[in-house]
Amino acid sequence: MKIGFIGLGQMGSAMAANLLKAGHDVTVWNRSADKAAKLVEAGAHLAEKPVDAAQGEVVMTMLADDRALEAVVYGEGGIQGAPALHVSHSTIGIALADRLAADAGNGFVSAPVFGRPVAAEAAKLFVIAAGAPADLDRCEPLFAAIGQRTFRIGETPSAANLVKLSGNFMIMAAVEAMAEAMTLAEKGGVDRRTLLDVLTGTLFGAPIYQTYGDILVEDRFHPAGFAAPLGLKDMTLADTAATTLCAPMPILGIVRDHIRSVIASEGEDVDWAGVALAVRRGAGIA
Structure with missing residues (x-):
């Protein structure tokens, strides 16, 4: 699957690496591009702007807080309006999740995870996912690549948050x-x-x-x-x-x-x- 991954901290880097190992075509973006070096060496493509990582089927975000996610979605070069389904793994507030769901033209899934960096590296995260059933079905192979179990919480994305x-x-x-x-x-x-x-x-x-x-x-x-x-x-x-x-x-x-x-x-x-x-x-x- 052609996917983008935005946010390459300890958790995001490990998750993106496991998506590569599972055979997905991964394009990555991070505010500090140097954090993408190992992933690029492993076969990932490096995007110049967030929107460049959102031109495939799915774009996954793993960012520190509401402000960082808002900048990636709504800021200059943001993913708002891009063709990819947005899957947010970030721990964010209920209000922002509701806003992202309302604004998403191509679907939005909230899928925060339980697990520390060691679990992320081992692809042993627990994925808590909510969104339209068809969107969750599309994401199943991706969730399987990063986690040991996925829990479906319902059709309202913010319920997962x-x-x-x-x-x-x-x-x-x-x-x-x-x-x-x-x-x-x-x-x-x-x-x-x-x-x-x-x-x-x-x-x-x-x-x-x-x-x-x-x-x-x-x-x-x-x-x-x-x-x-x-x-x-x-x-x-x-x-x-x-x-x-x-x-x-x-x-x-x-x-x-x-x-x-x-x-x-x-x-x-x-x-x-x-x-x-x-x-x-x-x-x-x-």
Whole structure:
């Protein structure tokens, strides 16, 4: 399939590489063109402008936030009006997803993903997709190339974004809970690894506890696998959705404050799991 891929950060580069490995004809664009070098060496074409990557059947975008996606769609050289079906993998707000769906002349699919960069490299992402059934059918081979399973959420694209924001909130709530439990155990003389082994070996064996539990035990907060400012952005988008829908989310406020705190103390290249550092400092643990 002739496709375009826009946005070559850690996640996007890995996803585009897997599309190439699956035999698709891939044209890439990134604001910093140097990030495309390895993909071009692997057989990708380099577009001069975003719209040049949207001349095939599908154009996939994986960008940091609403502003970056709006620039690629509506800015100079943007993909608005291009012939390709737009598939957005970005974690964006509900309002922007609705706007993109309303403006898309050739179809729009929201397909955010769950999984960190390691999962993206291994083509083990979970794809959360929503859009017209025919458009989702067209995308199935592409989703299969980047992920291990696709969940269809319905025909309203923004529903996929709501699921993604809900899931990211639950990840951060789980990290917060583990950080608090580990801090309690540590202050009482129980090793963090011992606590994690007990919890993941009994009641909390899910991948999210295992993956992030290891990060917390080993203090692997730098460099970021998923940068805290992106986590703060996602929690803000979740809060906006909660405000719009009048859904109280008190834990969200705690998590967001801890993300702010760790960014202030550690800088922007700290993993969002670094909220554990804010919890520890609050308990007097250096």
